[in-house]
Amino acid sequence: DIQMTQSPSSLSTSVGDRVTITCRASQNITYHLNWYQYKPGKPPKLLIYAASGSQSGVPSRFSGSGSGTEFTLTISSLQPEDFATYFCQQSYSTPLCTFGQGTKLEV
Amino acid sequence: QVHLQESGPGLVKPSETLSLTCTVSSGSINNHYWSWIRQPPGEGLEWIGNIFYNGITAYNPSLKSRVTILVDTSKNQFSLKLSSVTAADTAIYFCARLVRFYPTYWFDPWGQGTLVAVSS
Numbered sequence: 001d002i003q004m005t006q007s008p009s010s011l012s013t014s015v016g017d018r019v020t021i022t023c024r025a026s027q028n029i030t031y032h033l034n035w036y037q038y039k040p041g042k043p044p045k046l047l048i049y050a051a052s053g054s055q056s057g058v059p060s061r062f063s064g065s066g067s068g069t070e071f072t073l074t075i076s077s078l079q080p081e082d083f084a085t086y087f088c089q090q091s092y093s094t095p096l097c098t099f100g101q102g103t104k105l106e107v
Numbered sequence: 108q109v110h111l112q113e114s115g116p117g118l119v120k121p122s123e124t125l126s127l128t129c130t131v132s133s134g135s136i137n138n139h140y141w142s143w144i145r146q147p148p149g150e151g152l153e154w155i156g157n158i159f160y161n162g163i164t165a166y167n168p169s170l171k172s173r174v175t176i177l178v179d180t181s182k183n184q185f186s187l188k189l190s191s192v193t194a195a196d197t198a199i200y201f202c203a204r205l206v207r208f209y210p211t212y213w214f215d216p217w218g219q220g221t222l223v224a225v226s227s
Contacts, residue, residue, distance in 0.1 A: 031211070032210075032211050034213040034214075036214075041219060042219055043111070043201075043216055043217040043218055043219045043220070044201065044203075044214075044217045045216075045217075046213055046214065046215040046216075049208075049211070049213045050208075050211050050213075055215070087151070087152060089152075089213070089214070091211050091212045091213060094212070095154075095156075095157055095165035096154065096167060096168070097154050097212075098154070099151050099152035099153070099154075100151060101150075101151040102151060102152075
């Protein structure tokens with residue numbers, strides 16, 4: 001299985017901060033990497049697909065980059081509604097996909 | 108906007124079968140792939156399996172011997188059965204649509220998830 005490692009696991013942040021979350025794959029997954037936002041009690045929300053594609057309706061402050069084994073999700077200016085858990089998912093292997101452990105943004 | 112909602116018992120006894128249903132609304136189940144994903148407390152997400160609307164399935168090898176995913180197109184629903192559960196199967200269970208954009212794919216949308224505890 002392809003292992004996905006996210007860092008950090010949690011991050012203390014403030015409104016207005018620029019936030020960068022990293023996801024590393026145990027092998028080359030080219031661009032097959034997606035990012036989601038999760039708030040308990042709500043459906044996880046797709047933010048970024050194929051490493052850098054922005055899902056419709058997602059604010060422009062969210063961006064994704066990277067290829068191969070290292071990827072980043074950047075929030076350019078953190079808003080109050082962005083405090084959540086973010087996780088990555090590789091879709092290089094089919095059908096067995098794997099997820100990162102998640103990064104929780106905290107005040 | 109397609110909406111997914113999980114339903115089923117929140118408590119299952121050890122060795123019994125966990126059964127959940129995902130109802131798809133504001134959209135058709137036809138011509139799509141559908142998935143089950145879970146998150147045990149304090150752990151990461153784990154893909155359980157997929158089903159195409161025509162009934163073709165794919166399962167996580169680690170769970171394959173205990174998992175059955177079925178689809179009922181007449182009800183716009185798909186379901187999950189996990190047999191011989193133990194405390195390790197305690198998790199939030201999510202259903203989601205798998206969007207294929209060859210050669211890649213992603214999950215969108217998701218249900219809000221339902222917590223299933225395995226306990227006597």
